[in-house]
Structures are given as C-alpha cells and as structure tokens.
Amino acid sequence: MKITHRIARGRTIALTTLLVAVAGLGTGCVSQQEYDRLYETNQSLRSQNADLQNRLGTLESNNSQLQGSAGDAQGVIGRLRSENTTLRDQLAASQNAFASLEDRMNSMSIVQLDPATDRALSDLASQYPDMIVYDGESGMLRFVSDLTFASGSDQVQPSAMDSLKTLASVLSSNTASKYDLRIVGHTDDEKPGANTRRNHPTNVHLSAHRAISVRKALGDAGLDWSRMSVTGWGEYRPIVANNPGKGTAANRRVEIYLVPSTRNNLSVSPSLENATSNTPSTPVDTRPKIDPTK
Structure with a gap:
C-alpha cells in the first residue's frame, strides 16, 4: 500500500x-x-x-x-x-x-489344574525335592537337568527314570487325561564342547534333544504319545542371569507344562469323511482315448 x-x-x-x-x-x-x-x-x-x-x-x-x-x-x-x-x-x-x-x-500359559491333579503333582515334587520343582499356578513341572542328564548328554539318567515313570502314572489318571503336555528344554549359555557338538551342534539342539528324551521316557512308561509335544529354547530363555564362563545350573532344565487338551478339536468333519469314503479304490484314467486306426 x-x-x-x-x-x-x-x-x-x-x-x-x-x-x-x-x-x-x-x-x-x-x-x-x-x-x-x-x-x-x-x-x-x-x-x-x-x-x-x-x-x-x-x-x-x-x-x-x-x-x-x-x-x-x-x-x-x-x-x-x-x-x-x-x-x-x-x-x-x-x-x-x-x-x-x-x-x-x-491365558494359555496360566492353567488352573483340577484339585486332584494339582495335589498329585505337588506330592510328586515333594517325593523328589532335589529333582523336581512344581508351580501350581502355571501348571508347570521343572526337572533339574544336572540330575536328569549327564553333562552334554541327552540320555535320561537311571536315577531320573523313577520320577518320570511316576509322573507318567499320575498324568495317565482319568482326572489328568484332559491335559496335554508341552515339554520344553533349556540350557545355560555355555557353548557345547567338541564331543557334545558331534550329536548336538548347538544348545538349541541339545535342549530339544533332551525334551525329546523326556517325552520318550514318559511314552515308554505308558503316557499317551499324542498328548505330548516338545520344544527346545537352548540358552534363550534363562530364569536367572547366566554366570559368564562358569555355567548356570538353574538355567539347565526341562520344563513340562500342562495345558488343556486340543485333541477333540482335530476330529474329521463328516463331509471330509464322506468325500474319503466315496473316493475310488483305484485311479480312474480320465485322459482322452486315441483311436489307433486314425
């Protein structure tokens, strides 16, 4: 302006x-x-x-x-x-x-067990206090690896077999049969030695193989195989701080979690069963036929 x-x-x-x-x-x-x-x-x-x-x-x-x-x-x-x-x-x-x-x-990790199963597992932990820790709030049993396995091994020691057989008996009862088992192996952060690496290249392998061995011991003792799954976390889920260079016994463990069974959710639907029953027993050749005279 x-x-x-x-x-x-x-x-x-x-x-x-x-x-x-x-x-x-x-x-x-x-x-x-x-x-x-x-x-x-x-x-x-x-x-x-x-x-x-x-x-x-x-x-x-x-x-x-x-x-x-x-x-x-x-x-x-x-x-x-x-x-x-x-x-x-x-x-x-x-x-x-x-x-x-x-x-x-x-909600999945916290399971309220029925009183009979809870009491039986608590009694089992009391029977083997040096080997088993029971947490009733989470439905978890913790086996101390140093007593369950030899160092660097995935073979269950004879001294631990009795506790696993007793556990299989408890979990085979009518009241406990409604639970599945999640068997989870853990180690400390010490790297496997040369001899161990021949069968278990890493701590994850060792922890998973130990969980598999516990599953086998329970199955051999009569527990339904279809109720059990395994996981190996290696050194990646410690419950206490690892002691560098010295190993940490508390982190060497196998945990067994009881969770509601999912087996009833795996039934085959009627439509799928009918489709299976109507499937011909021998393959049918649907390709066009060729007249050799032409």
Missing part, C-alpha cells in the same frame, strides 16, 4: 509540475532557467515513477508466487495430517491386536 501511495504521489507531483510549467509558459512569466529546472524535476519524477512501477510489479509477482507456495504448503500439510491420522489409526489397531494376543498368550 505504501508503494502504491508513493507512485500515486509521484504522478500527482509530476502532473502538477507539468501544469505549472505549461501555465507559466502560457503567461510568459517563467524564465528559461526556471523552465529547465522544472523540466529536470519532471524527468526525475517520471524516472522515479517508472522505478516504483517496476518495483510494484515485482512485488505483486512475488506476492502471487508466495500465495501459490502457501497454497501448495497448505496442500502438503493437509496430506500429511491425513497420513498422520491414518498411521495413528493403524498404530491403535496394532496395539489393540497386540494386547489381545498378549491376553490370549497369558
């Missing part, structure tokens, strides 16, 4: 000066010197006016560019806000899904 006023003022001064000069000339009252001075003033004002016009044009152009940039910036801001809202919604959905999954995992 100030530049516009200056341009208008310059135009007014130039016009006034020109009129005064013309009026003076018309009356013959202006000297040549005064005329020259007024002429120079008029030319100077014309030059100033042209300069201000150029500056005004530049400013108006810059203003248009800034307005365009501002519009673009507003568009970018709007798009970023929309993307931010979408990401927030996705994050909230992921957090809800994670919380739901965590609740499911927690």
Whole structure:
C-alpha cells in the first residue's frame, strides 16, 4: 500500500509540475532557467515513477508466487495430517491386536489344574525335592537337568527314570487325561564342547534333544504319545542371569507344562469323511482315448 501511495504521489507531483510549467509558459512569466529546472524535476519524477512501477510489479509477482507456495504448503500439510491420522489409526489397531494376543498368550500359559491333579503333582515334587520343582499356578513341572542328564548328554539318567515313570502314572489318571503336555528344554549359555557338538551342534539342539528324551521316557512308561509335544529354547530363555564362563545350573532344565487338551478339536468333519469314503479304490484314467486306426 505504501508503494502504491508513493507512485500515486509521484504522478500527482509530476502532473502538477507539468501544469505549472505549461501555465507559466502560457503567461510568459517563467524564465528559461526556471523552465529547465522544472523540466529536470519532471524527468526525475517520471524516472522515479517508472522505478516504483517496476518495483510494484515485482512485488505483486512475488506476492502471487508466495500465495501459490502457501497454497501448495497448505496442500502438503493437509496430506500429511491425513497420513498422520491414518498411521495413528493403524498404530491403535496394532496395539489393540497386540494386547489381545498378549491376553490370549497369558491365558494359555496360566492353567488352573483340577484339585486332584494339582495335589498329585505337588506330592510328586515333594517325593523328589532335589529333582523336581512344581508351580501350581502355571501348571508347570521343572526337572533339574544336572540330575536328569549327564553333562552334554541327552540320555535320561537311571536315577531320573523313577520320577518320570511316576509322573507318567499320575498324568495317565482319568482326572489328568484332559491335559496335554508341552515339554520344553533349556540350557545355560555355555557353548557345547567338541564331543557334545558331534550329536548336538548347538544348545538349541541339545535342549530339544533332551525334551525329546523326556517325552520318550514318559511314552515308554505308558503316557499317551499324542498328548505330548516338545520344544527346545537352548540358552534363550534363562530364569536367572547366566554366570559368564562358569555355567548356570538353574538355567539347565526341562520344563513340562500342562495345558488343556486340543485333541477333540482335530476330529474329521463328516463331509471330509464322506468325500474319503466315496473316493475310488483305484485311479480312474480320465485322459482322452486315441483311436489307433486314425
């Protein structure tokens, strides 16, 4: 606005000066010197006016560019806000899904055993206090590996067989038959020696092989094989901090978790059974027949 006023003022001064000069000339009252001075003033004002016009044009152009940039910036801001809202919604959905999954995992890991099975397992742990620890809140039995296995071995020691046979008897009862067993092997973080690596390349192998050996001992003692699964975590699920370079006995263990049985969920649907029963006993050749005379 100030530049516009200056341009208008310059135009007014130039016009006034020109009129005064013309009026003076018309009356013959202006000297040549005064005329020259007024002429120079008029030319100077014309030059100033042209300069201000150029500056005004530049400013108006810059203003248009800034307005365009501002519009673009507003568009970018709007798009970023929309993307931010979408990401927030996705994050909230992921957090809800994670919380739901965590609740499911927690509910799966905590099993309330029936009183008879709980009491029998507690009595078993009392019978073998140096070998077995029982946690009734999670339905978990923990076998101390150093008493169950020789160092670097996956063969169950004879001294541990009696406890496993007794456990198989307890878990074969009517009340305990509704539970499946998750047999989980663990080690400390000491790397297997050269002799051990021949059969168990890593601690994960050793822990899994020990879990398999416990499963075999229970199965040989009469426990239903279909109720048992095995996992080996190696050194990756310690219950206490490992003692570097010295090994940690507490982390060398085999845990047995009792969980609700899923065997009834694996029944074959009637439609699948019918489809199987209707399947021909011998394959039928459906390829087009070729007439050898043609």
